[in-house]
Amino acid sequence: MKNFQAEIILLCILIPNSKADTGDEFSNNLFSDLAPLLALFGEQVTKQFLSQSLNWVEHIIFACGPLGIITAVVSAIRVGGSKQFKAGIGRARETQAEAELELMSSTSADVCELWNGEGIVRVAGSPNITEILYNPEMMEPDVTTRSDAMTKKNCDESPENAPTEGEEGLLDPRRDFVPHAPNISLNTAGRAISPWKLKLTAVVGVILQASVLVFDAVVTYHLNWEKGGKKIAPYGFPLTLIGTLFIVFGMYLCAYVIEISTDEKTWVYKDISKQWQIVWLQKGQIVNDQKFRAYAIYASKGQTEIITSKRSNRKNLDELTTLAAVLTIIGFVLQFVGLRSMHFSASIAQLVITSIMTALRILIRSHLSRLPMETDDSSKLATDNYSVVQLPEKHELASMSKRMSSCSKWSVVIRAPTPFEGNAQLPSIIVKNRLLLGKIAGKDWQGELYSKASSISETMESVMNYMWTIDDLLRPDQKSLEAFSWKLRKIRV
Numbered sequence: 104m105k106n107f108q109a110e111i112i113l114l115c116i117l118i119p120n121s122k123a124d125t126g127d128e129f130s131n132n133l134f135s136d137l138a139p140l141l142a143l144f145g146e147q148v149t150k151q152f153l154s155q156s157l158n159w160v161e162h163i164i165f166a167c168g169p170l171g172i173i174t175a176v177v178s179a180i181r182v183g184g185s186k187q188f189k190a191g192i193g194r195a196r197e198t199q200a201e202a203e204l205e206l207m208s209s210t211s212a213d214v215c216e217l218w219n220g221e222g223i224v225r226v227a228g229s230p231n232i233t234e235i236l237y238n239p240e241m242m243e244p245d246v247t248t249r250s251d252a253m254t255k256k257n258c259d260e261s262p263e264n265a266p267t268e269g270e271e272g273l274l275d276p277r278r279d280f281v282p283h284a285p286n287i288s289l290n291t292a293g294r295a296i297s298p299w300k301l302k303l304t305a306v307v308g309v310i311l312q313a314s315v316l317v318f319d320a321v322v323t324y325h326l327n328w329e330k331g332g333k334k335i336a337p338y339g340f341p342l343t344l345i346g347t348l349f350i351v352f353g354m355y356l357c358a359y360v361i362e363i364s365t366d367e368k369t370w371v372y373k374d375i376s377k378q379w380q381i382v383w384l385q386k387g388q389i390v391n392d393q394k395f396r397a398y399a400i401y402a403s404k405g406q407t408e409i410i411t412s413k414r415s416n417r418k419n420l421d422e423l424t425t426l427a428a429v430l431t432i433i434g435f436v437l438q439f440v441g442l443r444s445m446h447f448s449a450s451i452a453q454l455v456i457t458s459i460m461t462a463l464r465i466l467i468r469s470h471l472s473r474l475p476m477e478t479d480d481s482s483k484l485a486t487d488n489y490s491v492v493q494l495p496e497k498h499e500l501a502s503m504s505k506r507m508s509s510c511s512k513w514s515v516v517i518r519a520p521t522p523f524e525g526n527a528q529l530p531s532i533i534v535k536n537r538l539l540l541g542k543i544a545g546k547d548w549q550g551e552l553y554s555k556a557s558s559i560s561e562t563m564e565s566v567m568n569y570m571w572t573i574d575d576l577l578r579p580d581q582k583s584l585e586a587f588s589w590k591l592r593k594i595r596v
Contacts (some may be wrong), residue, residue, distance in 0.1 A: 135348030168460030183420030342441030349434025356427030387496035
């Protein structure tokens, strides 16, 4: 009984101290540990931002108030790390296409972008998709591809991408162009905010991150706030400062490694008098065990530039990647130890800035979720957004050739002619457009009647060649002809 009374008395004496210690310990665990650890997570949002980060301004936004530290380090190693480094993260046997699919903005022979009916997705594989440019205001067919437009100097490199004076490697499209799947997302999604707003966001990020460090210094050296009733350890703020700077610089380098692994160029039209319309023709097909229907994806009406992105030829990224990974990891350890020894308000401040910058990064990438305008009338395209039109499968080129000329339907009249209404040249333009599209797209795009039409064409040519060898079948004036042609009486449009 005496022992029980003694325990009660001891418990009553320790209750006030225990409450204070428990509360302080709880705050230590919740804020001092949780805030730094939260910065390690956020895999998908980090990958999404990195894959579209194309300049140093976006790298700064990514590095301030960072989220997804582990993902950033692993992503940099996957893109530019050595074999030993990749083996260390379990990616020794990963192909370059897998990293490109998740982390880069480029497309290649192994990675493509397609419309799946709900949005633009990146898929591993080599699809049948053709990028064309045509002038809807021209009466005669004026259809070309991006590579042809570059070769013909219809497009020129944007001044912001042009090499400086004395720099080698001026882009020659005839030499540097490599056929690959087009970059649809870069040319349709556009930018969520203007460049000056993007720079303003970067400035805000730098100010917020610097403000947190200033706040930590004031709390430690001016206000002399205590931690658990004790003075803050002298190593607390120095470790927090050094660790935070290491993380920011390391995260910037991680984004930079991924950005320089691709070459992005912006092309603008030299002849601005021509109103080129950019269209991506997607054939109905199966890519990587996924079914994709036939679509025509129109860039926004009046768009005057084309963005291309392909894999870079840079190979010596090992040292830069190693530096980025080491700085980030060491910085996290130093920051974690430093925040553990400081007042919990320091961790709260870092958590707040991480939340703010995460929200700003999501806002910057909000354009990726923008839905297109779906229309059946190619003459009513959106001016501030891309448009999507579903095409009949196996007849994509024929349907597109009619849409390019604002033709709803056509048929060949083999009976007695009737009065023609509309533009008399339109049938000829449609047929020429179809021929041009067939040459651009290639044989893989030909419909189910292509083999039959080719057989008939070869048969007709053989018959005509045979007729030319028999004198009695031809009139004297026909013998001197190099080609024998005839016309359809009428095409109804």
